[in-house]
Amino acid sequence: MLPTLSQRIAQLQPSPTVALNSKAKELAEQGHKIINFSVGEPDFPTPDVIVQAAIKALQAGKTRYGAAGGGLPLRKAIVEKLEKENALTYKPEQIVVGIGAKEILFHLALACFNPGDEVLIPAPYWVSYTEHVVAAGATPIVIPMPTDHKAPRLTAEMVRPYVTARTKGIMITSPSNPGGFVIPPDEMKALGDYLSDKNWWIISDEIYEYMSFDGPSISMATLCPGVRDRFIVVNGFSKAYAMTGWRVGYMAGPKPVADLVRTLQTQSSTSLPPFIEEGALEALRHGKELMAEQMKVLRHRRDLAVSILKQYPELDMLPPNGAFYVYIDLRKVLAKSALYAKDNSLDFSKKLLETYHVAMVPGEAFGTPGFIRLSYAVHDDTLIEGLKRLGDALVEIGAKRTA
Ligand SMILES: Cc1ncc(COP(=O)(O)O)c(C=O)c1O
Structure with missing residues (x-):
């Protein structure tokens, strides 16, 4: 046995x-x-300039362990992106780069939640959120989709009935997978205002940020300064720059959270491969125009x-x-x-x-x-x-x- x-x-x-x-x-x-x-x-x-940057890095010998949580040039470039595109100010030590947004989200669940905590996950949800929460020993609480599918966006009224003394976090995804819908800025702001006085982690998965076809997709943190001290932005390179196989994702958030997520990486995957980092840097420089x-x-x-x-x-x-x-x-x-x-x-x-x-x-x-x-x-x-x-x-x- x-x-x-x-x-x-x-x-x-x-x-x-x-x-x-x-x-x-x-x-x-x-x-x-x-x-x-x-x-x-x-x-x-993947755009060729990104591929070439990684090849050049390989040829230049960038084949050893990288820095846990991402090298400083890449983290600085992410800080610049967040400042320029999202009007969000972070320091490089608040950024952690990981093996895809999936690893970042997994480590975030381990870093933020304890057994007994409840994490609100609006349905339809991306398949991994619930499993990450379960792996952390916490309980996913699914907020069902309203029966009127014409208004699927998350509102304070939908969240309220699921809040308990054990609520410790909420997942926000816009544009969403699988829903394919974007929370419009006025609704995002209203939801953010409701969350401003909640002592929960707000994990905002913005990996489809550039794919918003009928109006802008704006981060809740940009619209609601009141949530920023408990807000964690997750983003990645897979969808934005057609780099799914490269496995690059990142978080930006409060330093204690970033420190724990980085520690988890030191005890699991160690770091992003340094030649991949060079491709990611190139993607941040030119990827948006190229795509x-x-x-x-x-x-x-x-x-x-x-x-x-x-x-x-x-x-x-x-x-x-x-x-x-x-x-x-x-x-x-x-x-x-x-x-x-x-x-x-x-x-x-x-x-x-x-x-x-x-x-x-x-x-x-x-x-x-x-x-x-x-x-x-x-x-x-x-x-x-x-x-x-x-x-x-x-x-x-x-x-x-x-x-
Ligand atoms: C909503 C959402 N978040 C995160 C991910 C993970 O992306 P990555 O390839 O960066 O791990 C995906 C991938 O399908 C996704 O759809």
Whole structure:
């Protein structure tokens, strides 16, 4: 008999998006033409100047351990970015650079929360937030999405019923994954005003910051100085500069938090590879201009996806004005179908993959069954073909198609 495992870690769920992506790859290896709408990454290559900067650094011998929490030049460049673009003032010691925003978020949960603490997570949520909180021994408290999907944004009224004496943190994500929506500045400010007198950590995941198509996405800390001393901005390079495989993310926040997150890194991954840091520095110098065209392409694909999905009048959608997702409400169609139990988008997504060879992540993964997430960061032809197959799968279970 084996010794027992960690009870805390055994409660964690493996990432459903990673699992679905693996299943799609397996079917593709068997020769099926799979359309993969499940991945949370842009299909663009990393801009060449960024790649060249890393190659040059490798050739110059930057192949040893780096500085825990990120080298000073990179942290200074992040301070400048936050000052210039977000009107937020930090010192380099308040910045920690880690192996993707995911590692930063994981270490933040370990650094900020204790067993017994409750952390508010609005649904639909990114798959890892709840698991990070569980790994920290704290309790995720999911704030359900309002039934009126036309107003999915988080408001003080939605938060209030879930607050207890044990509440210790709240996760904010705008633009959001999987929702693909942006909290408009006036609503963000109202939420920030409500949170200003709460003694909680506010963790704001702003990784899709540049992908806001119908108006600006502004950080709560920029709008509400009252939250700043408990506010932690998380951002990363994966989405903004098409650098998912480089694994670079960072936090900016109160120094005691940054110190603990850095300590965790010294005891786990040690540091970002120094040649990767050089690529990241180059991304901060030129990446935004270099990616401007790609942002327009994403906006065009959003419009294309929405125009096709509108052919199915029973599908509802959250306003898809940010990131590169459309979060589609299948509940009306599923309710008509004898094949699926109420709101069971998980079984529908299995059938969609196995029979129609389209991979999409079901809402169960994000705390809202009955939905399915489309990632439209794919070529137009793929988008058109994949949505045709999705449409066929929906029509098969009784959905109306108008064109
Ligand atoms: C909302 C959100 N936060 C964080 C991450 C993690 O990004 P990274 O690649 O920097 O680890 C993702 C990736 O899908 C995401 O969607």
